[in-house]
Amino acid sequence: MSTTNYLIIGSGVAGLTFALKMANRFPERNITIITKANADESNTKYAQGGIAIVTDKTEDSYQKHIEDTLICGDGLCDEAVVKMVVTEGPKRLKELIEWGAQFDTNAKGTFDLGKEGGHSENRVVHHKDQTGHEIQRAILAQVMQKENITVLDHHFALELITQDNRCVGAYALDEKTNEILTYQSDFTLLATGGIGHLYGHTTNPIIATGDGIAMAYRANAVIKDMEFIQFHPTALNDNSSDSKFLISEAVRGFGARLRTKKGDFFMQNYDSRGDLASRDIVSQSIDLELKKSGDECVYLDCTHLDMIAFKNHFPMIYKHCKDLGIDLEKDWIPVVPAQHYLCGGIVVDRNGKTSVENLFACGECSRTGLHGANRLASNSLLEALVYSDKIYHYLADNPFVASEKTSTVPNWPIQSKTKTSTEYIATTKAKLQLLMRQNAGIVRFDSDLSKAKETLKNMQIEINEIIQNHLVSTELYELNNMIDIGYLIVQQSIERNGNAGGFVKYASKDI
Structure with a gap:
């Protein structure tokens, strides 16, 4: 058994910034940071657009950013949380710059601010179209210099260890040795990112399997708003079943327009903001257009744009399209909505505390109240930075007091040596992903959700039996986590009355 003061599960911006601040202060x-892939592999790394922060107070204001967030959240945001996150943005940006993160500037030397759907002003601070990658690089470089931070890559967290509703650590699988390790900690932070791989068609990396939320759920933490799944409207339609390449919303902010296969512009028929409507509106509009036409995708037209400026602003997107034979000067980009972000998750208070004592959550796996029914573009990195700081300050000011109730933490039970069939895992995962796309996608129906709930119940029973009688593996536990997440999404979709933001449900298919 290993002991540590702070156990962080996940190596995105949320976990890394908390670790760095704690290491500097104490x-x-x-x-100890454990992460199931390489230390630099996280949802943060794939964030293209940037961070929504008010930096130009001549044209912009905190109030405008707050109002945009509230409008996008469709009446379900926690207004006090929105105000807190928005107003703390500039401080967190200053920290990133001090740690070495670089952001694009214009000829005047001020930030080259982008504009995305749902924003009333240009306020997105970015590094080309690879903002997340740049932030991850800068913070990770700082983390690796700290002697009191241990980063364990290829370690997969299996279960949280709880006693009397108090988290005292976690079990993790060393993927290189197949040994199950016990970590006892004073405090545990879940910073495990999203759930995208549950849908298969997603902009998330393959590691996004909802592990933190599933572990918290099994540890009886409160989980809320799982029905609010955000689908990004413009994922590249390349006929692959794996993670989709994201065509950033900032491309539409740059002036690109959506067209049907016939060439018709259509967004103005659905929203006065046209192509710059919030992403829930755009995704639902595309979904309706595809249902009407029977086409498999719509198109993003960049042909009228200044291509020299486009290449400078979106070099990765331009290159990726070119490599696929899409010439943006004359070709439209085929796009479809794909799962992109989870607005719900593990319920936390303003200090990042969950309902389980000494367990904290931050980033996409948490439900803070900022996003409501739909996340405003580029608010997610901002949320992770602000809440990471809140957790740091709370724990710095409230020292750990050992509980008299804490007993010896047991090791993981002796494992069976029987391996799970790789065919079973692959087949069950494909079945699960198809079920979620068809029954819990952009538009949902009561009858589909009821069928999905029964299927998922049976899947839970089956996989629990397999786990008890087979060798533990990352793939098996990821599947277990995805089934639990699927059940939460479906159950909370059934319970939700009234459509809002990214959630659209009908009682009947006769609409």
């Missing part, structure tokens, strides 16, 4: 304390 060099005598131990911080």
Whole structure:
């Protein structure tokens, strides 16, 4: 068994910034980060657009950013949380710059601010179209210099360890040795990102399997708003079943327009903001257009744009399209909506505390109240930075007090040596992903959700039996987590009355 003061599960911006601040403030304390892939592999890395922060107070204001967030959240945001996150943005941006993150500037030397759907002003601070990658690079470089931070890559967290509703650590699988390790910690932070791989068609990396939320659910933490799944309207339609390449919303902010296969512009028929409507509106509009036409995708037209400026602003997108034979000067980009972001998750208060004592959550796996029914573009990195800071300050000011109730943490039970069939895992995962796309997608129906719930119940029973009688593996536990997440999404979709933001449900298919 290993002991540590702070156990962080996940290596995105949420977990890394918390670790760095704690390490700087308390060099005598131990911080352990476990991550199931390489340390630099996270949802943060794939964030193209940037961070929504008010930096130009002549044209913009905190109030405008707050109002845009509230409008996008469709009446379900926690207004106090929105105000807190928006107003703390500039401080968190200053920290990133001090840590070495670089952001694009214009000829005047000020930030080259982008504009995305749902924003009333240009306020998105970015690094080309690879903002997340740049932030991850800068913070990870700082983290690796700290002697009191241990980063364990290829370690997969299996279950949280709880006693009397108090989290005292976690079990993790060393993927290189197949040994199951026990980590006892004073405090545990879940920073595990999203759930996209549950849908298969997603902009998330393959590691996004909802592990943190599923572990918290099994540890009896409160989970809420799982029905609010955000689908990004413009994922590249390349006929692959794996993660989709994202065509950033900032491309539409740059002036690109959506067209049907016939060439018709259509967004103005659905929203006065046209192509710059919030992403829930755009995704639902595309979904309706595809249902009407029977086409498999719509198109994003960039042919009228200044291509020299486009290449400078979106070099990765331009190159990726070119490599696929799409010449943006004359070709339209085929796009479809794909799962992109989860607005719900593990319920936390304004200090990032969950309902389980000594367990905290931050980033996409948490439900803070910022996003409501739909996330405003580029608010997610901002949320992760602000809440990571809140958790840091709370724990710095509230020292750990050992509970008299804490007993010896048991090791993981002796495992069976029987391996799970790779065919079973692959087949069950494909079945699950298809079920979620068809029954819990952009538009949902009561009858489909009821059928999905029964299927998922049976899947839970089956996989629990397999786990008890087979060798633990990352693939098996990821599937277990995805089934639990699927059940939460479906159950909370059934319970939700009234459509809002990214959630659209009908009682009957006769609409």
